[in-house]
Amino acid sequence: MTLTEKILSAKVGRRVSPGDFIVIDADLAYAHDGTAPLAIKVMKENERLYRVHDPSKVLLVIDHASPPPNVEVAKVHEQLRSFAREFGVRLFDVGEGICHQVVAESGLVRPGAVVVGADSHTVTLGALSAFATGVGSTDIAIAFALGKIWLRIPESIKVLLDGKLKPWVTSKDVILNIIGNVRADGLTYLAAEFQGTALKHLSVESRMTISNMCVEVGAKAGLFPADEVLASWLRIYGADNGDELSADPGAEYKDELNFNLSKLEPQVAAPPNVDNVREVSEVEGTEVDQVFIGSCTNGRYEDFLLAAKILKGRRVKEGVRCVAIPASRKVFLELLRDGVLEVLAEAGCFIAHSTCGPCIGAHLGLLGPGEVAVSTSNRNFVGRMGHRDSKVYLASPATAAAAAVEGRIVNPKKYLS
Amino acid sequence: MGLRIRGRAWKLGNNISTDHIISGKYKFKSISSLEGMIPYVFKEVIPGFHEKVREGDVLVAGRNFGMGSSREHAPRLLKLVGVGAVVAESFARIFFRNATNIGLPVITATLVPRITEDGDIISVNLEEGVITNESKDVQERFKPYPKEILEVIRCGGIIEYIRKYGSLPW
Numbered sequence: 363m364t365l366t367e368k369i370l371s372a373k374v375g376r377r378v379s380p381g382d383f384i385v386i387d388a389d390l391a392y393a394h395d396g397t398a399p400l401a402i403k404v405m406k407e408n409e410r411l412y413r414v415h416d417p418s419k420v421l422l423v424i425d426h427a428s429p430p431p432n433v434e435v436a437k438v439h440e441q442l443r444s445f446a447r448e449f450g451v452r453l454f455d456v457g458e459g460i461c462h463q464v465v466a467e468s469g470l471v472r473p474g475a476v477v478v479g480a481d482s483h484t485v486t487l488g489a490l491s492a493f494a495t496g497v498g499s500t501d502i503a504i505a506f507a508l509g510k511i512w513l514r515i516p517e518s519i520k521v522l523l524d525g526k527l528k529p530w531v532t533s534k535d536v537i538l539n540i541i542g543n544v545r546a547d548g549l550t551y552l553a554a555e556f557q558g559t560a561l562k563h564l565s566v567e568s569r570m571t572i573s574n575m576c577v578e579v580g581a582k583a584g585l586f587p588a589d590e591v592l593a594s595w596l597r598i599y600g601a602d603n604g605d606e607l608s609a610d611p612g613a614e615y616k617d618e619l620n621f622n623l624s625k626l627e628p629q630v631a632a633p634p635n636v637d638n639v640r641e642v643s644e645v646e647g648t649e650v651d652q653v654f655i656g657s658c659t660n661g662r663y664e665d666f667l668l669a670a671k672i673l674k675g676r677r678v679k680e681g682v683r684c685v686a687i688p689a690s691r692k693v694f695l696e697l698l699r700d701g702v703l704e705v706l707a708e709a710g711c712f713i714a715h716s717t718c719g720p721c722i723g724a725h726l727g728l729l730g731p732g733e734v735a736v737s738t739s740n741r742n743f744v745g746r747m748g749h750r751d752s753k754v755y756l757a758s759p760a761t762a763a764a765a766a767v768e769g770r771i772v773n774p775k776k777y778l779s
Numbered sequence: 780m781g782l783r784i785r786g787r788a789w790k791l792g793n794n795i796s797t798d799h800i801i802s803g804k805y806k807f808k809s810i811s812s813l814e815g816m817i818p819y820v821f822k823e824v825i826p827g828f829h830e831k832v833r834e835g836d837v838l839v840a841g842r843n844f845g846m847g848s849s850r851e852h853a854p855r856l857l858k859l860v861g862v863g864a865v866v867a868e869s870f871a872r873i874f875f876r877n878a879t880n881i882g883l884p885v886i887t888a889t890l891v892p893r894i895t896e897d898g899d900i901i902s903v904n905l906e907e908g909v910i911t912n913e914s915k916d917v918q919e920r921f922k923p924y925p926k927e928i929l930e931v932i933r934c935g936g937i938i939e940y941i942r943k944y945g946s947l948p949w
């Protein structure tokens with residue numbers, strides 16, 4: 363069986379195959395200030411659903427427009443708080459972090475878990491060897507109330523990663539490269555399962571970046587096996603690390619993709635689509651008005667550490683704004699303790715407490731007409747980060763930091779080799 | 780919701796995202812009510828769409844309709860402004876789920892999306908799995924929904940289904 367089939371079969375208690383429709387218990391269900399209000403509305407309108415099946419399996423996170431940039435949003439946040447109080451549900455309030463990151467750090471997700479979130483990037487938790495997938499508000503209302511979710515068992519695709527990345531190339535470049543190859547609908551409905559010799563060099567943080575963007579090619583989940591790398595990470599976050607978990611050797615896959623990481627150079631997704639991926643050399647020289655380092659894709663400790671290597675002793679180019687937002691308070695504090703935030707501040711970055719902020723164009727750095735940004739986030743659709751005539755290039759934290767220093771897109775190689 | 784739909788076509792291309800349908804930033808502007816977001820539907824793709832669309836109109840798109848964010852506001856708003864069905868060459872999975880859950884029929888077809896022009900009359904029979912572009916006199920069969928999903932659509936959504944039957948399908 364594939365890892366996906368293994369997790370889901372264990373959960374339902376019988377062998378399931380691709381194409382089967384099942385109703386399954388969710389180990390964890392969560393929503394944020396963008397999607398919870400609609401879920402709560404759905405629950406309120408239906409007395410059968412106005413309850414929480416098991417408060418220990420439900421989380422709410424205030425992250426999307428946080429702290430509230432306007433009065434309407436402030437009211438929405440109050441709604442989440444009062445729901446959390448009423449049902450005894452844990453709420454991660456303003457500043458605690460972006461949902462996928464705080465859920466990963468919560469210790470509540472263990473290998474083999476089934477996790478649903480009312481956000482498409484819930485797939486991030488596939489890095490913890492959980493079957494994690496994004497659903498809508500109605501789905502999450504049902505999961506909150508009944509603890510259940512309906513699913514169609516997906517076919518799985520094997521993605522083999524071999525080799526070792528160069529110091530100036532990151533897992534962001536890996537996933538951008540994959541996206542450029544398979545295109546935006548290349549893995550629709552499929553579960554991507556990552557394997558190969560490269561995995562032992564990929565930290566859980568790096569894996570989260572890869573799993574995170576699996577949804578950008580339509581995948582239902584992006585799973586890594588539970589190995590030694592994951593086990594040591596889980597121990598730090600107090601999660602029961604469970605057993606090793608991986609696909610059976612003879613598992614049947616719909617297809618297999620191969621990527622050699624050793625030769626890869628930095629990749630950039632040029633506007634206006636995530637699959638418009640180029641090698642950095644092809645867009646080198648593009649002038650930049652804003653750099654954003656953060657989001658659930660690349661807002662983790664190792665991301666800022668890498669950016670700081672480039673920014674240390676240098677200045678953000680005059681006329682460029684560099685917005686740096688760690689993905690959680692935990693990440694923020696670790697960066698603070700280790701002096702990384704000081705490096706960023708000295709270089710002239712604008713640093714904020716954890717929030718989605720500019721990633722979704724909610725606040726803290728929107729783009730004006732014609733402005734160009736390099737962002738470590740995951741989407742560059744028209745108008746995503748501001749005016750419809752602004753442009754967003756998606757890149758790694760290294761490429762982003764180098765762009766902040768030079769005011770144009772460059773290969774970060776010269777700063778890191 | 781009936782299982783037959785008939786209306787004018789609105790032709791769209793590939794990779795129409797939920798951001799195109801309702802941009803995240805408008806969502807936050809009028810976050811407290813779905814009705815408040817109506818003026819922003821397709822704002823940057825089809826200006827004035829919410830005023831021009833009529834009950835039962837059909838969106839006809841290319842590949843990967845509904846890609847991107849999981850915001851359920853997108854299919855809900857389409858249904859709210861009167862869209863009767865979405866026909867596309869393929870759908871992003873979360874959009875497919877969300878649309879099904881709220882009782883908006885989404886149909887995967889190959890021929891009709893290719894030959895349809897804005898304003899053509901489209902009719903859909905969900906039970907039989909037939910879609911017709913009446914203006915072009917072209918008919919295409921599609922794989923009908925499993926019976927559980929058909930029942931969800933007939934009920935008007937999964938919540939209504941649960942209200943009626945007391946549990947989830949399957």
Ligand code: SF4
Binds near residue numbers: 461658
């Ligand atoms: S950081 Fe961006 S992509 Fe991630 S959850 Fe927030 S808005 Fe979504």
